[in-house]
Amino acid sequence: xxxxxxxxxxxxxxxxxxxxxxxxxxSGHKSxxxxxQVLGQGPQFIFQYYEKEERGRGNFPDRxxxxxxxxxSSELNVNALLLGDSALYLCASSGHxxxxxxxxxxxxxxxxx
Amino acid sequence: AQKVTQAQTEISVVEKEDVTLDCVYETRxxxxxxxxxxxxxxxxxxxxxxxxxxxxxNEISGRYSWNFQKSTSxxxxxxxxxxxxxxxxxxxALSEFNAGNNRKLIWGLxxxxxxxx
Numbered sequence: 001x002x003x004x005x006x007x008x009x010x011x012x013x014x015x016x017x018x019x020x021x022x023x024x025x026x027s028g029h030k031s032x033x034x035x036x037q038v039l040g041q042g043p044q045f046i047f048q049y050y051e052k053e054e055r056g057r058g059n060f061p062d063r064x065x066x067x068x069x070x071x072x073s074s075e076l077n078v079n080a081l082l083l084g085d086s087a088l089y090l091c092a093s094s095g096h097x098x099x100x101x102x103x104x105x106x107x108x109x110x111x112x113x
Numbered sequence: 114a115q116k117v118t119q120a121q122t123e124i125s126v127v128e129k130e131d132v133t134l135d136c137v138y139e140t141r142x143x144x145x146x147x148x149x150x151x152x153x154x155x156x157x158x159x160x161x162x163x164x165x166x167x168x169x170x171n172e173i174s175g176r177y178s179w180n181f182q183k184s185t186s187x188x189x190x191x192x193x194x195x196x197x198x199x200x201x202x203x204x205x206a207l208s209e210f211n212a213g214n215n216r217k218l219i220w221g222l223x224x225x226x227x228x229x230x
Contacts, residue, residue: 033217042220042221045219101160104158107157
């Protein structure tokens with residue numbers, strides 16, 4: 001069975017640009033969460049979606065947005081990129097029957113120059 | 114507010130040594146979940162264990178064991194007879210118990226473990 005897949009794996013952008021990151025959850029999982037992990041730190045919660053509805057939002061500016069599609073895949077969008085947005089962006093999916101157990105993808109490493 | 118503290122930023126051991134990774138948490142919730150995840154150099158976070166606050170029984174899985182002490186708000190992780198493949202960053206995390214479909218985890222800063230041959 002395929003795990004959580006994310007694309008792209010690496011990307012480089014310049015300040016002010018926009019980026020879209022994509023995530024496909026494990027088959028059967030309806031919940032997708034996004035985390036930002038800056039080098040040397042733990043992941044920080046950005047968003048969680050369940051059944052295409054936003055269920056949680058972390059302390060991130062409005063430049064960050066996300067959505068979930070009918071097939072439960074998800075996109076994370078970041079506008080007006082700043083140098084501080086450089087990080088590993090992790091997507092996690094979870095099934096309803098395993099409270100709190102998140103399955104993570106390998107992440108998308110974003111570098112903003 | 115919820116908080117997870119992993120005081121050890123880096124640990125270096127020689128293969129076959131036992132090593133304990135500390136985790137202390139803060140929460141006002143009476144029920145909650147605690148987790149440990151492993152992050153190897155590839156970047157993918159690998160789930161190791163989930164413990165709910167009702168269950169203070171210690172758990173052993175092969176070379177891994179976990180000591181949950183609610184009285185001291187600690188959830189420590191011990192690797193027995195460490196191996197080079199155990200080298201990774203280990204994260205402790207906390208979430209609400211009755212989160213429904215919410216899956217927000219609060220993470221520690223991680224402990225980087227280096228197991229040398």
